[in-house]
Amino acid sequence: MTATYLRSVRTHLRELPTADRRRAMEALSAQLDELADAGIDPRDALGEPADFAAHLHDALEGDAPTDAAQWRVLGVPVDTRGPIDADVRARTWDPTNPRLVVPRLFGAGWTLNLGAVAVRLGLLRPDDISDDVIERIPSGHVRVARSAPLLIAGAAATALALSWRSLPGRVPSGFDLGGRTRSRTSRASLLAVLALGALPALWAQRPTSTVDDTLVRAASATSLAVLSAGTVAAVIAQARAPRARWGLLVPASLPLAVAASLTVIVAPVRAGLRRAWSRASATPPHTTTGHPENP
Template identity: 60%
Template sequence: MTAEYLRAVRAHLGRLSRADRRRALDALSAQLEELVEAGGDPVTALGEPAHYAAGLLDALAGDLPEGSASRRVFGIPVETRGPVSAEIRSRVWDPANPSLFVPRLFGIGWTVNLGAVAVRAGLIRPDDTDAEVLRSIPERDLSAARGVPLVIAGSTAAALALVWRSLPSSVASGFGMTGRPRGEAPKWTLTGVAALGALPALWAQRKNVPVEDRLVRAASATSLSVISASVVAATVVQARRPCGRWGLLTGAALPVAVAGSLAVVVVPLRSGLRRAWHAAAAAPPRSTLPKEKTP
């Protein structure tokens, strides 16, 4: 009963930042445990989950969520805290937030909330990312997730090194909507494009951070490494076969980047869910009867 109540309240708190939501649910969880020990009923003591959640939202109304953009320009979010704030980074994986698009981690505009995508695709439920599940994720799965962007970035760098001598001194500096080059630039600029995928991949290798942040780092790095690889590939092919519209490869890479980012989070998370479910099934049932008072 308490788990269902907690889950129902969580489903109504998507508007809160992740930090506020976690604090509110931790406090509610402790309160529910006390009710269980006293033999109380959550609905009787606290009201319906929707009403309880509405009270929390009203109490926190007017506060600036930590996950919101630091400022806006003509209504467009502008963010600069993503590289240094785990709370800001977590907005790209927030299953409890139903919004598909959230402010970017760095720069102007919006990015995809992979958590909302996973929920809508039926891969997880909004309340699946809790502390117990994260603790249950095997270390090998976390290592594999971190390794995905590293492999992509490394493969991109290796492929670029193999064709470097055969490239002309000038290559496409970018591509338009039609896939045609917009201009030319020295070929060494390709090393900068490759670095845009390699540096985030290295940044994602940190182990001394919370599990959730490790997954978010891996997802962000995977997306950037895929986009970097697509730009390098399109530029190299364009240099060798100038008649094509190879810039369209970069557009085709966007859904691949989203799918890859989603996979490096969902696969370990589902592994943690399975382990948490098995552990819960093996645990002895907890009594909900009130404790007898000693005379």
């Protein structure tokens, strides 16, 4: 009964931003556990799920927006909580928020809201991310999503290991707009660039309480892994052909990072949608009363 009540309330709150809905569900879950321990029916204590959700929706809508940063300096958002905070992390995947850019997870400035991008591209609708859909995402799709940043970071590490001995002591560290070498530094700096993709990929493997948060972690790690791999590839190629323009791989990796991140989340969600639609179409129609309606 507790799980059914919680699921019903969350369904009624699906229009809220992801971070607001997560906080509300965590608080409600703890409250329902206390009621269950006391043997109290949640409907007796809190009312019908739809009514409770309506009151909760009104209260949450009056709060500050969930994509608000900690501070603003001359109008620029600044946040120091970083991606380790689930509410902050949820900014980057919030289909219910129409804003394409939201405050960065760490530091000053803005970053993309991949949820809004997916909606604008017609890949998903704002109301597609429901409990029913999330619960039906195949576990295999989730495992593939979590492994994506590891595979990309592993490919970059392999390429660097195979090229290490042939690289000069100083390698390109900056490129001009034409993709040519602008500055050089020690090749050991490539290890730091590699870590930019490898560490988030490992962090994304840690278990989380929800499937949607697991996918958000994997998407964030995938974008960093692509950027890291693109930089490593550009430096290796430019070191071997100093007069070439391999530095163009660095800006080219930005749209690739966005596309890869979207794929990591959208593909599993669409798989969950297909399962939900299949179940809905396979469920025979029935009436809510005991007597069928006469023609």
